[in-house]
Amino acid sequence: MRFTATRVSEDFVNRAVEQATLSGWLVQDGSSLRCGFGSPVASRTCDSLAELPAALDLFRDIDEPHAPLLTAFSSVPFDRNGAFEVVIPRFQVISDDVAGDWFLAPENETWSETSEPARPSLLPKQVSFRYSPSPDHYAAAVAEAVERLREGTLQKVVLARSCQGELSADINTSAIATRLHNLEPSCTIYAMPTPDGCRFTGASPELLVSKFGRSVHCHPLAGTISIEGMADATAYTKWLHGSPKNRVEHRIVVDEIVAHLTDLCDSIVADNEPSIVPLRSVAHLGTDIAAVAKDDVTILNLLASLHPTPAVGGLPREVAEALIDELEPFRRGAYAGAVGWFNALGDGAWWVAIRGILTSGPHFEVWAGAGIVADSDPIAEREETKYKMDSVLHAIGLGTLN
Secondary structure, X not given: OEEEEEEOOHHHHHHHHHHHHHHXXXXXXXXXXXXXXXXXXXXXXXXXXXXXXXXXXXXXXXXXXXXXXXXXXXXXXOOXXXXXXXXXXOEEEEEEOOOEXXXXXXXXXXXXXXXXXXXXXXXXOEEEEEEEOOHHHHHHHHHHHHHHHHOOOOOEEEEEEEEEEEEOOOOOHHHXXXXXXXXXXXXXXXXXXXXXXXXXXXXXXXXXXXXXXXXEEEEOEEEEEEOXXXXXHHHHHXXXXXXXXXXXXXXXXXXXXXXXXXXXXXXXXXXXXXXXXXXXXXXXXXXXXXXXXXXXXXXXXXXXXXXXXXXXXXXXXXXXXXXXXXXXXXXOOOOOOXXXXXXXXXXXXXXXXXXXXXXXXXXXXXXXXXXXXOOOOHHHHHHHHHHHHHHHHHHOOOOOOO
């Protein structure tokens, strides 16, 4: 199969983005956009993350003169042994500051909007919701995790809770994406289908890994403070930099990522001091990590090694995941997984799938997690999850619920 590439207008790009948020695949950061829709021209089901590097073969039967442009997408679950699908959508729009705006489609095919997609509008009011686990049970789970950590087997574990609800009408995922972008303009907006027919839409602040040429970058986040009502950044900056608990939590993540990169990269450099990453309702500690990929290492090799990092799982990985299975009353699925894209060159970018909302008709579910270390306070960690849910709940017209 051969694809053609055509330059398109900004209006065309906007309509394609809306279509992708409603029914396709979207990854949009501050400088670039990749989105796709329509029936896939190629797809592969991976039964585990270990099978992902072989998905580069999806491009094998495509006669593609635009290799840096044509894109494959996926939403990888939190569970490394969970199944997921990798697809090359039939119609794609690529936009960035260097290449410009392009529409890609199979030769002799065009995209015809069969109907005008629903425009972003006010979302229906909330009807009902519940937490899983309840706030009290979540705090108890954190207390149990702290006891395990003090036994010395674990260094860190991330425990999450969810909010499940139902609105008065079907939820407009295009409206969610627009609101998330307005609420968190520094985050990467993503929208993906899930294997069970739901939509997963979110605004991730955390770059898991990117690779372009041999240049590799990661930007892990760990360590959090609520900044609700704080107009002056000096106070929360001083608090985060001076918090032993948050600095330990953050350092665990950075050191583990560097350790995994060592087998696949050369010249690994991580900032000595973390920076402050402010969002709408919270601020995080963040560290830039740069490296040079070894020969024949692809973005898929990097992802398969790194995911999940201790920013969403824990350390040691297997011990932490066993405790997560024990203490969380749900399966995470796409939450805390990875969303992103890659091309035929083995380049691409992947973000940690947090600050997202899973939707199906009028039903929704959001999650938030907190990094637990030996001196964590259960009530403080519970409050942290509330602040993290705030922006996502606002995107569907709700404030923080509890």
